[in-house]
Amino acid sequence: xxxxxxxxxxxxxxxxxxxxxxxxxxxxxxxxxxxxxxxxxxxxxxxxxxxxxxxxxxxxxxxxxxxxxxxxxxxxxxxxxxxxxxxxxxxxxxxxxxxxxxxxxxxxxxxxxxxxxxxxxxxxxxxxxxxxxxxxxxxxxxx
Amino acid sequence: xxxxxxxxxxxxxxxxxxxxxxxxxxxxxxxxxxxxxxxxxxxxxxxxxxxxxxxxxxxxxxxxxxxxxxxxxxxxxxxxxxxxxxxxxxxxxxxxxxxxxxxxxxxxxxxxxxxxxxxxxxxxxxxxxxxxxxxxxxxxxxx
DNA sequence: GTAAAAGTGGGGAAAAGTGGGGTAAAATCT
DNA sequence: AGATTTTACCCCACTTTTCCCCACTTTTAC
Numbered sequence: 523x524x525x526x527x528x529x530x531x532x533x534x535x536x537x538x539x540x541x542x543x544x545x546x547x548x549x550x551x552x553x554x555x556x557x558x559x560x561x562x563x564x565x566x567x568x569x570x571x572x573x574x575x576x577x578x579x580x581x582x583x584x585x586x587x588x589x590x591x592x593x594x595x596x597x598x599x600x601x602x603x604x605x606x607x608x609x610x611x612x613x614x615x616x617x618x619x620x621x622x623x624x625x626x627x628x629x630x631x632x633x634x635x636x637x638x639x640x641x642x643x644x645x646x647x648x649x650x651x652x653x654x655x656x657x658x659x660x661x662x663x664x665x
Numbered sequence: 666x667x668x669x670x671x672x673x674x675x676x677x678x679x680x681x682x683x684x685x686x687x688x689x690x691x692x693x694x695x696x697x698x699x700x701x702x703x704x705x706x707x708x709x710x711x712x713x714x715x716x717x718x719x720x721x722x723x724x725x726x727x728x729x730x731x732x733x734x735x736x737x738x739x740x741x742x743x744x745x746x747x748x749x750x751x752x753x754x755x756x757x758x759x760x761x762x763x764x765x766x767x768x769x770x771x772x773x774x775x776x777x778x779x780x781x782x783x784x785x786x787x788x789x790x791x792x793x794x795x796x797x798x799x800x801x802x803x804x805x806x807x808x
Numbered sequence: 809g810t811a812a813a814a815g816t817g818g819g820g821a822a823a824a825g826t827g828g829g830g831t832a833a834a835a836t837c838t
Numbered sequence: 839a840g841a842t843t844t845t846a847c848c849c850c851a852c853t854t855t856t857c858c859c860c861a862c863t864t865t866t867a868c
Contacts, residue, residue: 523717523738524738525738525739525741525742525743526739526740526741526742526755526757527739527740527755527757530825530826531825531826533826533827533828534827534828535827535828535845535846535847537826539824539825539826541824541825542823542824542825558725558726558728558731559728559731604847604848604849605847605848605849606824606825606826606849607824607825608825608826610846610847628735628738628739629738629739629741630734630735630738630739631717631720631721631734631738632721635735635739649732673815673816674815674816676816676817676818677817677818678817678818678856678857680816680817682814682815682816684814684815685813685814685815747857747858747859748858748859748860749814749815749816749859750814750815751815751816753856753857809868810867810868811866811867811868812865812866812867812868813864813865813866813867814863814864814865814866815862815863815864815865816861816862816863816864817860817861817862817863818859818860818861818862819858819859819860819861820857820858820859820860821856821857821858821859822855822856822857822858823854823855823856823857824853824854824855824856825852825853825854825855826851826852826853826854827850827851827852827853828849828850828851828852829848829849829850829851830847830848830849830850831846831847831848831849832845832846832847832848833844833845833846833847834843834844834845834846835842835843835844835845836841836842836843836844837840837841837842837843838839838840838841838842
């Protein structure tokens with residue numbers, strides 16, 4: 523079970539230190555994939571297999587599913603942790619998640635999410651805007 | 666069953682002593698999570714796992730569920746009590762609960778609530794403000 | 809009043825995070 | 839094909855954070 527939120531940086535060689543708390547569960551390697559929302563996911567090998575099997579089983583007759591399958595596997599990468607517990611994040615995934623320097627890494631049960639700090643902040647703000655208490659208040663005072 | 670209210674401090678190393686009365690029930694470790702009302706919750710491992718299992722079963726295809734899962738697990742932490750019966754409160758949770766120095770820890774049946782003393786005081790006053798008897802009194806003074 | 813337990817503070821070793829050099833492999837160009 | 843550039847990967851070094859342990863103060867129990 524992946525839990526907690528951490529901040530890290532990606533270096534000039536496009537490496538990111540996987541938070542130490544997550545390393546034992548990954549066992550030296552992991553699958554890095556494109557996530558829903560503009561972030562990346564890290565799965566254990568086992569959990570990736572489960573997810574991959576579900577996705578591979580989608581009906582190929584559906585064009586939307588074909589596109590999704592292509593996108594999922596085309597943006598999945600097997601990553602081995604180096605001696606310092608870091609993984610390299612490839613260009614296509616960096617671009618998707620708008621990753622430049624500062625990152626937020628957060629445990630989400632069976633996966634780890636990697637966010638660009640900026641994107642995460644925007645996302646959280648958007649979430650706050652959607653929060654009913656906030657919008658109710660806004661409704662009270664807006665003219 | 667967790668009962669009673671205690672005051673404590675968080676130190677410069679972000680450690681808080683769990684009231685001794687609660688320690689036996691926790692058994693050396695506990696789950697620290699984001700609570701309602703800008704406070705934190707401590708659950709026993711067992712109770713947390715029950716909740717976690719329910720939440721983990723929610724479908725990833727729903728954006729609102731993804732947000733909730735991220736928020737819940739990203740703001741949960743497994744805390745082991747040190748030799749002095751203290752836990753470390755991570756930054757994201759300190760920020761959420763506005764924790765700086767003085768704390769109020771209160772047993773609430775199946776969980777323990779951790780409040781910033783200041784936030785708790787504000788919250789208690791807010792409750793009073795909502796009480797019609799209190800606001801009626803204020804009204805006598807044209808407030 | 810005394811002893812034990814609980815609460816609080818801090819030093820120091822170890823671990824984690826971060827940056828960078830050097831070499832080998834791969835890709836690209838002529 | 840050979841030469842040159844780029845990329846990947848292993849290793850080392852430094853800084854920051856974490857965690858274990860000890861010590862002191864305060865509270866509780868008898």
